[in-house]
Amino acid sequence: xxxxxxxxxxxxxxxxxxxxxxxxxxxxxxxxxxxxxxxxxxxxxxxxxxxxxxxxxxxxxxxxxxxxxxxxxxxxxxxxxxxxxxxxxxxxxxxxxxxxxxxxxxxxxxxxxxxxxxxxxxxxxxxxxxxxxxxxxxxxxxxxxxxxxxxxxxxxxxxxxxxxxxxxxxxxxxxxxxxxxxxxxxxxxxxxxxxxxxxxxxxxxxxxxxxxxxxxxxxxxxxxxxxxxxxxxxxxxxxxxxxxxxxxxxxxxxxxxxxxxxxxxxxxxxxxxxxxxxxxxxxxxxxxxxxxxxxxxxxxxxxxxxxxxxxxxxxxxxxxxxxxxxxxxxxxxxxxxxxxxxxxxxxxxxxxxxxxxxxxxxxxxxxxx
Amino acid sequence: xxxxxxxxxxxxxxxxxxxxxxxxxxxxxxxxxxxxxxxxxxxxxxxxxxxxxxxxxxxxxxxxxxxxxxxxxxxxxxxxxxxxxxxxxxxxxxxxxxxxxxxxxxxxxxxxxxxxxxxxxxxxxxxxxxxxxxxxxxxxxxxxxxxxxxxxxxxxxxxxxxxxxxxxxxxxxxxxxxxxxxxxxxxxxxxxxxxxxxxxxxxxxxxxxxxxxxxxxxxxxxxxxxxxxxxxxxxxxxxxxxxxxxxxxxxxxxxxxxxxxxxxxxxxxxxxxxxxxxxxxxxxxxxxxxxxxxxxx
Amino acid sequence: xxxxxxxxxxxxxxxxxxxxxxxxxxxxxxxxxxxxxxxxxxxxxxxxxxxxxxxxxxxxxxxxxxxxxxxxxxxxxxxxxxxxxxxxxxxxxxxxxxxxxxxxxxxxxxxxxxxxxxxxxxxxxxxxxxxxxxxxxxxxxxxxxxxxxxxxxxxxxxxxxxxxxxxxxxxxxxxxxxxxxxxxxxxxxxxxxxxxxxxxxxxxxxxxxxxxxxxxxxxxxxxxxxxxxxxxxxxxxxxxxxxxxxxxxxxxxxxxxxxxxxxxxxxxxxxxxxxxxxxxxxxxxxxxxxxxxxxxxxxxxxx
Numbered sequence: 001x002x003x004x005x006x007x008x009x010x011x012x013x014x015x016x017x018x019x020x021x022x023x024x025x026x027x028x029x030x031x032x033x034x035x036x037x038x039x040x041x042x043x044x045x046x047x048x049x050x051x052x053x054x055x056x057x058x059x060x061x062x063x064x065x066x067x068x069x070x071x072x073x074x075x076x077x078x079x080x081x082x083x084x085x086x087x088x089x090x091x092x093x094x095x096x097x098x099x100x101x102x103x104x105x106x107x108x109x110x111x112x113x114x115x116x117x118x119x120x121x122x123x124x125x126x127x128x129x130x131x132x133x134x135x136x137x138x139x140x141x142x143x144x145x146x147x148x149x150x151x152x153x154x155x156x157x158x159x160x161x162x163x164x165x166x167x168x169x170x171x172x173x174x175x176x177x178x179x180x181x182x183x184x185x186x187x188x189x190x191x192x193x194x195x196x197x198x199x200x201x202x203x204x205x206x207x208x209x210x211x212x213x214x215x216x217x218x219x220x221x222x223x224x225x226x227x228x229x230x231x232x233x234x235x236x237x238x239x240x241x242x243x244x245x246x247x248x249x250x251x252x253x254x255x256x257x258x259x260x261x262x263x264x265x266x267x268x269x270x271x272x273x274x275x276x277x278x279x280x281x282x283x284x285x286x287x288x289x290x291x292x293x294x295x296x297x298x299x300x301x302x303x304x305x306x307x308x309x310x311x312x313x314x315x316x317x318x319x320x321x322x323x324x325x326x327x328x329x330x331x332x333x334x335x336x337x338x339x340x341x342x343x344x345x346x347x348x349x350x351x352x353x354x355x356x357x358x359x360x361x362x363x364x365x366x367x368x369x
Numbered sequence: 370x371x372x373x374x375x376x377x378x379x380x381x382x383x384x385x386x387x388x389x390x391x392x393x394x395x396x397x398x399x400x401x402x403x404x405x406x407x408x409x410x411x412x413x414x415x416x417x418x419x420x421x422x423x424x425x426x427x428x429x430x431x432x433x434x435x436x437x438x439x440x441x442x443x444x445x446x447x448x449x450x451x452x453x454x455x456x457x458x459x460x461x462x463x464x465x466x467x468x469x470x471x472x473x474x475x476x477x478x479x480x481x482x483x484x485x486x487x488x489x490x491x492x493x494x495x496x497x498x499x500x501x502x503x504x505x506x507x508x509x510x511x512x513x514x515x516x517x518x519x520x521x522x523x524x525x526x527x528x529x530x531x532x533x534x535x536x537x538x539x540x541x542x543x544x545x546x547x548x549x550x551x552x553x554x555x556x557x558x559x560x561x562x563x564x565x566x567x568x569x570x571x572x573x574x575x576x577x578x579x580x581x582x583x584x585x586x587x588x589x590x591x592x593x594x595x596x597x598x599x600x601x602x603x604x605x606x607x608x609x610x611x612x613x614x615x616x617x618x619x620x621x622x623x624x625x626x627x628x629x630x631x632x633x634x635x636x637x638x639x640x641x642x643x644x645x646x647x648x649x650x651x652x653x654x655x656x657x658x659x660x661x662x663x664x665x666x
Numbered sequence: 667x668x669x670x671x672x673x674x675x676x677x678x679x680x681x682x683x684x685x686x687x688x689x690x691x692x693x694x695x696x697x698x699x700x701x702x703x704x705x706x707x708x709x710x711x712x713x714x715x716x717x718x719x720x721x722x723x724x725x726x727x728x729x730x731x732x733x734x735x736x737x738x739x740x741x742x743x744x745x746x747x748x749x750x751x752x753x754x755x756x757x758x759x760x761x762x763x764x765x766x767x768x769x770x771x772x773x774x775x776x777x778x779x780x781x782x783x784x785x786x787x788x789x790x791x792x793x794x795x796x797x798x799x800x801x802x803x804x805x806x807x808x809x810x811x812x813x814x815x816x817x818x819x820x821x822x823x824x825x826x827x828x829x830x831x832x833x834x835x836x837x838x839x840x841x842x843x844x845x846x847x848x849x850x851x852x853x854x855x856x857x858x859x860x861x862x863x864x865x866x867x868x869x870x871x872x873x874x875x876x877x878x879x880x881x882x883x884x885x886x887x888x889x890x891x892x893x894x895x896x897x898x899x900x901x902x903x904x905x906x907x908x909x910x911x912x913x914x915x916x917x918x919x920x921x922x923x924x925x926x927x928x929x930x931x932x933x934x935x936x937x938x939x940x941x942x943x944x945x946x947x948x949x950x951x952x953x954x955x956x957x958x959x960x961x962x963x964x965x966x967x968x969x
Contacts, residue, residue, distance in 0.1 A: 073562065510701070618795075641789065
C-alpha cells in the first residue's frame, strides 16, 4: 500500500488552471522531489497534500485513507517551510513542543521527544534561545526538529534551502539526505533547483504549467528524458539540443547539423530503433549531454564518431573544462578534461558517445523512442 | 515601514555652509517657541493670582506663585449649576476612556485577525465598508444615536458614551490591526495550523504575543480620541455624567461675573495632562497611529 | 496516534467552519446599523417636517432650500471655504518647511519633532481655550505687544466680525501643522539617497533638487495630507466652539456649528439633518475617490 496517493488532482483559481490533473503515488520510505520552474504548481500541490489548500477536483490518500476533508493537523504529516516559520515569541524548546501541546501529549513524553530530536539534529545547546538569536542553518534544524517530533507518516519540505547561502545549502542538503537514510521517512520535497532534486530524490516529478512532465528516478530523468522540457531542465550544464535532419545514405542513417551557411556536420549513426528510422528525411532534434563529447582520449563505452567543431569559449572549472563548441552552426557545450589544449577560435576533432545520443520530435518536443 | 523611516535620519541633504545652518536653526527655534507658547502661557497663567493677570502680560513669570487656581479648578469651580470642581468629570472621562479603549482595541484585534488570516469572499469589501466609518463626520449620526440612547435608557450616562465611543472607534482599531496582521507572515499561521492550532489558539498563542506595538498604537490612539472628544460628550451626556472636555468648555465659556482666568487655565491644563503624558511616554506609537491612516495600507 | 476522534454534530461543525465570519459579524452588524443605518435615518429626517421631534411628513427638498436660504448657512459656507483653504494651505506649507528643515541633520531633532507634534495630542477644547486667552484683546498678545513698547498695537481679531475666522485658522494650523510635518518627514526619509546623489553629480543645486526631484516624489503625501486636512476642516466643531463660540454673533459659524445649533437648540431637527447630510456629502466627495484609488492600487498583500 502506498504511503501517499494523488489521484487526478486539479486546482482552479477563477479562470486559471494551476494544476491540470496530477497522478502520483509515493511508497513508504521514498524521497519524492517535485521540481519545476516557478509557477509550475509544485508548491500548490504540496499545500494540497498538507491540507492548507483544497483541490478543486481529485483526491489525496495517506496510508490508503482519503484525507480530503481532514484538517492539516489530523493528516499525520509534518511540514518544513521555506522561511522555517518558527514562532518568534517562543524558545526553541517551546517551538518544538507546541504541536505536541496542541495534541495534548503529556509533559514527560513531550520532554523526551524534544530531547531525542534535539540530540539527533545537534541543537541541544539552543533549546533556551529564541529564533531571533539563531543563524539560518540553526533555524532550519529547529524547523526540522519541530517536524520530527510529530512522528508523521510523511514529511513535507517547501523549498527549505532557498534562503541559505551557497555553502550552507550544500551542507544542509547532505544533512537532509542523512536524515532520510537514518529515519527511513517518506518525504515529499519541493524545489526549483534541479541539482537538489538530482542529489536528494529517490524519484523526481518534473512539473511544468500544472502538468506532470515526467516521474522517474534521477537516472531516468537525466538520461531518458521524456520530452524537450525535461531534457533541457534537468542537468547542469543543460543538455545540448541541436536541430538537425536525418538523412538516409545507403544503409546508414546520417544526422546532419547545419545552420545557415555554416559548414555541415554529418554524423553517421549506428542502428537505430524503428521509431527513429521512421524520421529519415525529416527534421529532428538531437540531444546530447556535455559529458558525451570528448577530445583526444576516449570516454564511455558506446560506439563513437568524431565531428569537427570550432571552440567558442572555454570555461575551466578546476575539475574539468567546459567548452562551448560551434558544431555546424549550433552551439554545444562539452565537458572535457581539465588540461584541454585548444583555445577560443581553434578547430578540432571531437568524439561523440553515440550511445548517449537521443532524439526528439521538433513539433511537440516528445522523445522519439 | 513609515515609523522606521521616520526614526533613522539619512545623510544630510546638502552641505551646510555656516549661514544656512544659522538660518535653519533660527527658523526651527522660532517655530519651537510659537508651538510652545500656548502651553507655557496656560501654565504661567494658571499659577498667578488674578490681580497679577490683569496687571501684567501673558508671558510674565508669576511674582507670586500660587497653586490656588489648581485647587479651585479641581474642587470648587462651577460647572453649570454644580460647584464641585472638575474632579468628578475628570473621573468620568477616565472611566469612559478605560472601557472605550480596551473594548474597541480587543474587537479591532479580532477583526484584523479575521480579515487577514481567514480570507473569504467579500472580505475586502467588508473591510472597505468598515473603514468608511473612520471618515464620516459624526454630525450625521447624532440624531439617531440620541434617539436610540434615549430608548435604551442610556441617555445621560457614562455607559452610553462608552457604547458610542466603542461603536465609532472600531473602524480605527480594525484598520490598525488589519494592516499590522496583513504583513504578519502567513507561514507562521500555516505552521501553527499544521501543529494543530485552530482559530482561537492561533490568535492567542501566535498572533497576540507578537502584537505589542500595534496594541500600543491602538490604545494610545483610542485614548487620545476618546479623552479629547467633545461632540459626543456634549450631545449625549448632561450634568453629572459629562466628560472632562464638556466640563472644561462649560467652565471657560460661562459668562458669570468675574472671569477667573487662572482657574480656567488650570482646568485646561488638567484636562490636557493625560493625553500629554501619554504623548510624552508613548510618542513613537502615537506617531504610528497618525501615520497608519495616511500611509498606503 | 491521533487524539480522540470526537463525533461532532453538524451544528458544531458548521460553527467551527464559519467561526471567522461569526467573529466578524458583530462589527459588521454594528457598522451596518450605526453607520449606514444612521446615515439613512438622518437623510430620511432631512426630507421631513421634523422640528422638535421626528415627524414623518414628507416635504421633499424644502428643508435643504431653507438651509441654503438661511443667512447663517451663507456665512457658514463662506467661512468653510476661507477656513478650509487657509487651513490646508498653511498646514501644508509650514509642515513641509519644518520637515525639510528637520531633514537637514539637526542635532535636537527628536526634541523639536516632539514639540511640533504635541498639539495634536490636545483636545480642540484645550487648544481653543488657550488661544482664546492668547488672542484676548486687552489681556493677550495685544497687551504683550503694548507692554513691549508698541503702543498702538491692535489685535482684536477675535471680537472682530470680519477677522474672527482667521483666528480659527491660526489655532487650527497651530494644532495640525505638526502632523503634516510628520508625514512629510517620513516621506523625505523614504526617498532614496542615491537619487539625490545622482542629481548632485549631474550638477543640480540643492534648491533645484528639492523643487524638481524631491517634491514631486512627495506627491502621494501631499494628496494624503490634503484629504486628511480637508476631512478635519469639515468636521471641526470643538475648536470653533471653544475659541469663539461661533461668534462674535455668528461670524465664525461653520456647517458643524450650524448643525448643532439647529438640531439641539433651535428645535429644527430636519434642517439640522439636512445640514449634516451636506457635510457628509462634502466629506464623501473627497474621501471616496481617494479611498477607492488607494484600495485599487494596494491590492491585498501577497498571500
